[in-house]
Amino acid sequence: MRKIVIPGEIIESGESYLPGEGTEKRGEDIVSIKYGLAEESNKLVKVIPLSGVYLPRRGNVVIGKVENITFNGWVVDIGTAEGAFLSLSEVPRYIDKNGLDELMGIGDMMIAKIVEINKRGIDLTIKVRGLGKIEEGLIVKINSNKVPRIIGKEGSMISIIKDETKCDITVGQNGLVWIQGATVEDELFAKKAIMFIVENSFVEGLTEEVKRWFKEEKK
């Protein structure tokens, strides 16, 4: 079952159904609390949002912008209401406390990972390989709910885009995508491909559609 539901709408009714994400159980009814795509499997009913702001989760790789520098780290904007912070101790090399802005200054972009979410906010790290300051390239912003479609099952979709456009691409779970290619043309081509996927995110067999699209575009 795949159908669009709105808040307050009863999706399934019956004792055996379980309320998953985006739903609530009221008596025997599983009721949607979001506008989204309702899916049921093994009696678990959930609603996948079509829209709305990014909901951060531990372990997410995100792309953010330095908003401020404090005495012991960077305040980073990753598009969430809660603030995100990268502490000095989460950087893979020794930084003198006077040298923070030499590594990254206000306005610089970075790829980071969410280590922890607590009452104070979101803690980030760049200690893992592949994370760190973004020196150049293009940042594209999409709705974070479309990120799974851009990545694809086990990264299948993003691999196709990388191969066809010859670009390095990192997709942040918060909806920011970093593209770096040999030429600006290649980068814009990758951006175009991403926007195509976003616009057709509901199509079944999207992978085939995308392959077809690339063939057409390259003519």
Added chain:
Amino acid sequence: MAKKDSFERPDGRAVDETRKMSAKVGVVENADGSAMFSFGDTVAIAAVYGPRKMHPQHMQDMEKGTLRYNYNMFSFSVTERIRPGPSRRSQEISKISQWAIEPVVMIDKFPGNVIDVYVSIIQANASTRCAGINAAALALAHAGIPMKDMVSSVSIGKLDKQLVVDLSKAEEDWEEGEGATDIPITMTGDGKITHIQLDGKIETKQLKEAVRLARKACKDIYEIQKKALKESVDLKEK
């Protein structure tokens, strides 16, 4: 009871008929959610931003988050120009509209943060706050905000002794007999009243009937809102 045949409304509608309604979501690209809703010539647009950080910080509600509603009318939405900027009327409507919607918004999921709802009336032919609330509910859902239910809003009127649904300006200005009584009402999808106001003169028996008329009309409005949300996505099923 509503005398369906003998009472003549200025635009020829039946006494329990709303004006032609239309609704659409996604009308402001920058917003996290947005919608337009109209009752005939009354046109409202709503845009939602959030949840996001609340400024000034001291106004944050750390327990459950805040819903902020801002209603304004375009200066040229009415025949006699309104000076741009907030008025006492628009501030009051902002507040009661916030109260009309807040019960269904799960703001406890956003402690310390704010959801901003901005409603503008582009063209006014009475029932503007109702159109605004309908657009706002759509915009909130469109923004993916967790909500227990939708809300739908309509104005019920009494023209002399006759109850009517969805007042137009001409009816707001009704002068015959007992004049016009204006009752804007907002209800959740399962029939709970989150907002009601009254201006005029009415006996309790008729007032109870007015509320029941509103329930019926709100159900129709709910269907329009549901359709707008569902049709904004082309599932492209093969």
Added chain:
Amino acid sequence: METPRINQDRIRKYLEQGKRFDGRKFDEFREITIETGASKKAEGSARVKIGNTEVIVGVKMDLATPYPDSPDKGNLMVTAELLPLSSDRFESGPPSIESIELARIIDRMIRESKFIELDKLCIKEGEKVWNIFIDIYSINADGNLLDAAGIGTVAALKNAKIPKYDKETEKVVFGEWTNEKLPVKKETPLSITFHKIGNHFIVDPTQEEEDASETRVTIGSSDGVISSMQKGNHVPLSVEELDHIFDMSEKAWKYLISKIEKHLK
């Protein structure tokens, strides 16, 4: 979020190659749509979209006493609201300097070009004239609100009808209109803004391009005659660069007029 610096670097780099992200030429506008009659209650109104940027402009009229130095002319007042509805960059509250500047730039364009024949809006010299109110609202901000506001203003004015005036009560009959159109000149003024990014000048920036813009010059002109101009932002321009903008402006006016002519009746 303000456009990331690395994107701005890319915009500049691409401009060096003579290209813009969406494939447009430097002097090309995005797709423009104009719908008049956005509000039936206005004397005239228009909804304008340039790409994803959208504004709604309305014209209202009322009676007033004339200013002492123009006893036989109507008055003009332009306001603009950059609504928080249209972007997370705008806040609620009193008019921002951006909205004030926008309104005043549009005001100058209309006023100095003498587009509205204000001397035809006198009912009784020294005592009663028509006030024209132009109110501009942003609906979605994606760069170049200025030029969108200018097009919307001209479209709303061209579409405006004079309200009924009751000679006996000497009052306006609000909600009823004559068939008389607001008297405006045939030549249509337009405001076109030129942005400097690196060593290049473009028109109609997207939000990303506008964030990368170092300085801008808005020129209000009509068929080669410039009647208003405003430079905004802090990077200086050389005399040669300014000459280049003046040259661009005449061509740009012709181009823009041809694009929107059919919508202006």
